[in-house]
Amino acid sequence: MGRVIDPREQTFRLREIAVAAYGPTVVSSIGYGAVTPMIAFRARDLGADVGTAALVVSLFALGMLVSSLPSGAVVARLGERRTLLLGGFVDAGAMLAAALATSVVAFGAALFVSGMAWTAFLIARQGFLIDAVPPTHRARAMSTLGGTFRVGIFVGPLLGAGLIAVAGLGAVFLLSGALSLAAALLAQVMPDLGAGSRQEQRDSGFASVWSVLRAHRRTLLTLGVAVVAISASRSVRTGLLPLWADHLGIGASTTSLIFAGAAFVDIVMFYPGGWLMDRRGRSIVAVPIVLGVAIACLLLPLTSTATGLAAILVLISFANGLGSGIVMTIGADTAPLTGRAQYLGGWRLCGDLGNTGGPLVVGAVTLVAPLAAACVVVGALGLVGAGWVGYWTRRLDTALARGEPVGVSRSAR
Numbered sequence: 001m002g003r004v005i006d007p008r009e010q011t012f013r014l015r016e017i018a019v020a021a022y023g024p025t026v027v028s029s030i031g032y033g034a035v036t037p038m039i040a041f042r043a044r045d046l047g048a049d050v051g052t053a054a055l056v057v058s059l060f061a062l063g064m065l066v067s068s069l070p071s072g073a074v075v076a077r078l079g080e081r082r083t084l085l086l087g088g089f090v091d092a093g094a095m096l097a098a099a100l101a102t103s104v105v106a107f108g109a110a111l112f113v114s115g116m117a118w119t120a121f122l123i124a125r126q127g128f129l130i131d132a133v134p135p136t137h138r139a140r141a142m143s144t145l146g147g148t149f150r151v152g153i154f155v156g157p158l159l160g161a162g163l164i165a166v167a168g169l170g171a172v173f174l175l176s177g178a179l180s181l182a183a184a185l186l187a188q189v190m191p192d193l194g195a196g197s198r199q200e201q202r203d204s205g206f207a208s209v210w211s212v213l214r215a216h217r218r219t220l221l222t223l224g225v226a227v228v229a230i231s232a233s234r235s236v237r238t239g240l241l242p243l244w245a246d247h248l249g250i251g252a253s254t255t256s257l258i259f260a261g262a263a264f265v266d267i268v269m270f271y272p273g274g275w276l277m278d279r280r281g282r283s284i285v286a287v288p289i290v291l292g293v294a295i296a297c298l299l300l301p302l303t304s305t306a307t308g309l310a311a312i313l314v315l316i317s318f319a320n321g322l323g324s325g326i327v328m329t330i331g332a333d334t335a336p337l338t339g340r341a342q343y344l345g346g347w348r349l350c351g352d353l354g355n356t357g358g359p360l361v362v363g364a365v366t367l368v369a370p371l372a373a374a375c376v377v378v379g380a381l382g383l384v385g386a387g388w389v390g391y392w393t394r395r396l397d398t399a400l401a402r403g404e405p406v407g408v409s410r411s412a413r
Contacts, residue, residue: 025125025149028088030156031095032118033157033259035098041242057359058360063113064118064355067116069209069342069349072341073206075120075124075127076340080125080128081124087120088181091114095110099173099177129142139274140277145328146326150321151267154263160256209346213342215339219406225388226330226393227330229354230385231351231355235357236297238359240358241300241316248303248306261314263317272322273322273323282329282397285322289322289326292315294381
């Protein structure tokens with residue numbers, strides 16, 4: 001049996017939803033892009049050693065991890081628009097606390113809360129696009145969402161470099177907080193497309209998070225584990241590379257500019273990646289992400305200059321940009337209609353396990369061995385992960401091409 005045709009497929013244009021779908025992401029991600037490369041430097045400035053700094057970097061991802069399932073439940077009850085407003089205000093407060101922190105503990109706690117807010121933000125954005133976009137344009141829509149995030153990753157470090165030179169390291173955290181507030185307010189222009197479905201679920205009783213995850217456990221234990229591998233690979237850029245820059249004696253401003261240049265490669269690749277996913281399947285971009293990062297990590301210990309570090313970042317950014325939106329796209333492919341937000345919370349948990357696991361592996365290895373050893377360990381794990389990702393995403397591509405249901409409970413859609 002073929003898939004059901006969405007009547008919007010012939011007339012839909014992404015520009016019709018551009019401001020509502022992508023505006024808040026661009027604004028908030030500029031702040032994220034400004035602070036991300038500076039987390040390790042800020043931790044070091046507050047007195048952390050290399051191993052502790054690596055663990056502090058992981059606290060943002062840890063905050064995302066622990067809030068994944070609760071955030072899914074919050075979005076199910078509040079809806080995407082109200083969740084974005086709440087998340088923006090919480091993140092703004094966390095960034096203010098990070099800017100004013102005088103200890104590593106206080107700084108780490110602020111990052112943890114910020115990570116919690118970001119999880120709710122991401123689930124809400126993904127849910128809105130699932131409602132707003134037909135399946136034929138799904139990957140391009142999700143990759144564009146990822147691309148707008150990458151615009152922020154590009155612009156943010158450029159602004160951050162200037163702010164650091166003028167006002168010091170803490171200024172980038174104040175910038176991030178102000179932009180989170182602006183994004184929360186901008187999100188209020190988006191329509192509440194899920195209001196009808198949310199009311200139906202409210203009338204019948206919201207499904208529990210655990211019941212939804214249990215029904216879709218096979219998908220989460222196969223494709224979900226693939227997402228863990230993809231996300232862990234992506235976390236290398238923010239968890240490992242700034243530490244290597246510090247190891248080489250490269251300053252904060254120079255590191256920020258290198259990250260900005262690499263982010264430009266991400267931006268160039270996001271739409272071609274989305275087009276490839278819509279036309280050729282998900283595996284064609286999923287595998288290069290993990291494989292490219294694995295190779296880059298194995299080469300990183302051979303670099304000793306800013307130019308070498310920049311070359312490694314370009315390789316990672318090419319693979320990462322090609323796979324822009326891949327996690328959200330596969331999540332949308334497999335999400336049920338009933339209990340969707342709860343499922344997406346579980347999906348985010350898979351991604352957050354990877355986001356947290358990558359920096360934790362780096363931190364754990366650097367506590368007992370040189371930083372170069374962490375590069376080799378991450379690279380070797382990436383090679384294994386690439387095989388798993390390739391196997392399960394190819395199976396997904398086959399099911400989608402045949403119009404077959406994906407996951408245990410797809411009949412609920």
